[in-house]
Amino acid sequence: MNTEVKTEIAAAAARMIAQDGADYSSAKRKAARQILGEAQARDLSDSLPDNEQIEEEVRLYHALYNADSHPARLFRLRTTALQVMEMLEQYQPYLTGSVLSGSAGMHDDIHLQLFVDSAKEVQIYLLNKNLQIEISQSPHFRGPRFDDVETVSFMWKNEGVHVELYEQDDQRGAKKKSGDKLLRADIAELRTILTHSSHPAQ
Numbered sequence: 001m002n003t004e005v006k007t008e009i010a011a012a013a014a015r016m017i018a019q020d021g022a023d024y025s026s027a028k029r030k031a032a033r034q035i036l037g038e039a040q041a042r043d044l045s046d047s048l049p050d051n052e053q054i055e056e057e058v059r060l061y062h063a064l065y066n067a068d069s070h071p072a073r074l075f076r077l078r079t080t081a082l083q084v085m086e087m088l089e090q091y092q093p094y095l096t097g098s099v100l101s102g103s104a105g106m107h108d109d110i111h112l113q114l115f116v117d118s119a120k121e122v123q124i125y126l127l128n129k130n131l132q133i134e135i136s137q138s139p140h141f142r143g144p145r146f147d148d149v150e151t152v153s154f155m156w157k158n159e160g161v162h163v164e165l166y167e168q169d170d171q172r173g174a175k176k177k178s179g180d181k182l183l184r185a186d187i188a189e190l191r192t193i194l195t196h197s198s199h200p201a202q
Contacts, residue, residue: 007057009035010049014057018066021107024051052181058103066105071197074104078194080159081110085187087129088163091116094174094184096141100193101181109160113141113184115171119150122165126152138164142173 012031016022022030028048032041062070077099085093097111098104116122126133131154140146141164152163166174175183185193 119165
């Protein structure tokens, strides 16, 4: 698959993610079917654009079409994330995903990671804060060879928050950066990010 077609698929997938809140995997497959047709998309599924390329296209989409609203939305999500992280400070939370990378839009939630001895302790702590929690599973950040991790979800100031509960040992393999890209940010790093982003006009 040539670079031009890959970029076209990535841009189409980014549009679905930004406009409709589609997940990366289904948006990628749907975009490929639209552009290549069903059979060819199936044959070339291994050479589709990766999530990093699509995420870059999501950022470009917001810059082009949501320039008036996106900075304020991102600022709100990040300040809300900071409030939740401060509430969970004793568990040393990390912010990950689209809110950290800057590609988050209207449909995105906040994703945090904790590395703890006891997932149950975190759940009880949140229940004692009078939060309505839901328990589910999320893919391990190291990939499909590793078991899914327990995830606690709740609403905080009308924003969805998903807290992935990893074991302490997992932190040893949790890279903070990939090249120049920050993969996870602690409270201090998120405060620095917010300090360096001017408060957008509402």
